[in-house]
Amino acid sequence: MQLSISRLSKTYANGVHALDNVNLEIRKGMFGLLGPNGAGKSSLMRTVATLQKPDSGEISFGEIDVLKDPFSLRKVLGYLPQEFGVYPNFSAEDLLDYFAQLKGISQKTDRQKLIQEVLEITNLWEVRKKHVSGYSGGMKQRFGIAQLLLNNPQLIIVDEPTAGLDPAERHRFLNVLREIGANHTVIFSTHIVDDVRELCHEIGILNGGKVLFRGTPSQGEAELQGKIWMRIIEREDVEAFQRDYQVLSANYNPDNTLNIRVFSEHQPHETFVPATPGLEDVYFSALKNSQA
Numbered sequence: 251m252q253l254s255i256s257r258l259s260k261t262y263a264n265g266v267h268a269l270d271n272v273n274l275e276i277r278k279g280m281f282g283l284l285g286p287n288g289a290g291k292s293s294l295m296r297t298v299a300t301l302q303k304p305d306s307g308e309i310s311f312g313e314i315d316v317l318k319d320p321f322s323l324r325k326v327l328g329y330l331p332q333e334f335g336v337y338p339n340f341s342a343e344d345l346l347d348y349f350a351q352l353k354g355i356s357q358k359t360d361r362q363k364l365i366q367e368v369l370e371i372t373n374l375w376e377v378r379k380k381h382v383s384g385y386s387g388g389m390k391q392r393f394g395i396a397q398l399l400l401n402n403p404q405l406i407i408v409d410e411p412t413a414g415l416d417p418a419e420r421h422r423f424l425n426v427l428r429e430i431g432a433n434h435t436v437i438f439s440t441h442i443v444d445d446v447r448e449l450c451h452e453i454g455i456l457n458g459g460k461v462l463f464r465g466t467p468s469q470g471e472a473e474l475q476g477k478i479w480m481r482i483i484e485r486e487d488v489e490a491f492q493r494d495y496q497v498l499s500a501n502y503n504p505d506n507t508l509n510i511r512v513f514s515e516h517q518p519h520e521t522f523v524p525a526t527p528g529l530e531d532v533y534f535s536a537l538k539n540s541q542a
């Protein structure tokens with residue numbers, strides 16, 4: 251099933267253009283929506299999840315006209331918002347059993363089978379008897395995924411799930427997403443470039459409510475071939491270089507010098523050497539070029 255977003259726009263009452271003519275086609279698998287804070291990622295996700303209405307545009311998921319028939323979408327949707335609620339003092343197993351009963355699964359054996367399945371996918375089986383309120387941030391995020399999988403959703407939306415997770419938990423969470431991405435359409439938003447490199451075969455870069463790039467990470471990198479240049483500079487020179495060149499990133503070396511990466515159609519100066527484009531270059535050059 252394909253998600254199609256066309257000409258989607260939204261201006262909030264305070265005048266912020268959160269979505270500006272967004273067009274995206276999203277197929278089965280993991281789609282990474284990458285953008286800095288305030289880019290419009292949550293606005294787009296909330297709109298697709300039918301929690302808010304756009305000013306104009308269309309969204310369809312397979313045969314479903316999402317804006318005209320939000321209830322049909324909600325039946326096949328699993329949505330993990332950026333901020334999740336406070337959990338009562340129940341074990342993961344009991345809480346999932348409660349949600350499964352609310353869904354109308356009346357046979358206890360059916361519920362047990364389903365609950366075991368979702369706890370195993372999310373790597374929470376071993377800690378199923380612990381109270382969810384005492385879970386770490388990463389475990390709570392994975393519990394959120396277990397909860398939405400109870401619905402057997404066809405479209406899964408997760409909004410910045412790795413923000414605030416430590417590296418080990420982030421890795422565990424990404425592995426869970428990788429597993430469900432094999433069978434579902436998953437949209438996953440993040441401002442961490444490494445998250446999408448590890449996980450997504452297609453990405454969209456959003457800023458100022460506009461889609462700046464859409465394609466595979468390797469397409470993005472191929473477009474920059476021959477246009478990324480590198481050199482080492484002294485720390486105090488960085489502002490001058492930023493003024494004179496399109497500096498994409500500046501990273502410290504152990505000796506306190508800086509490694510800068512610059513976007514330029516041609517060698518900017520004989521002191522620069524060519525560099526192999528990476529996904530971070532794709533991201534930063536999309537952002538830079540949109541501001542130019």
Ligand SMILES: Nc1ncnc2c1ncn2[C@@H]1O[C@H](COP(=O)(O)OP(=O)(O)OP(=O)(O)O)[C@@H](O)[C@H]1O
Nearest residue numbers: 262264266268285286287288289290291292293294
């Ligand atoms: N309900 C609202 N009313 C007014 N402005 C809003 C509202 N929600 C978001 N905005 C503004 O719209 C813009 C896009 O916000 P949005 O939350 O969609 O971005 P984001 O990419 O998800 O960022 P973040 O990573 O910070 O959540 C921002 O300038 C934000 O301040």
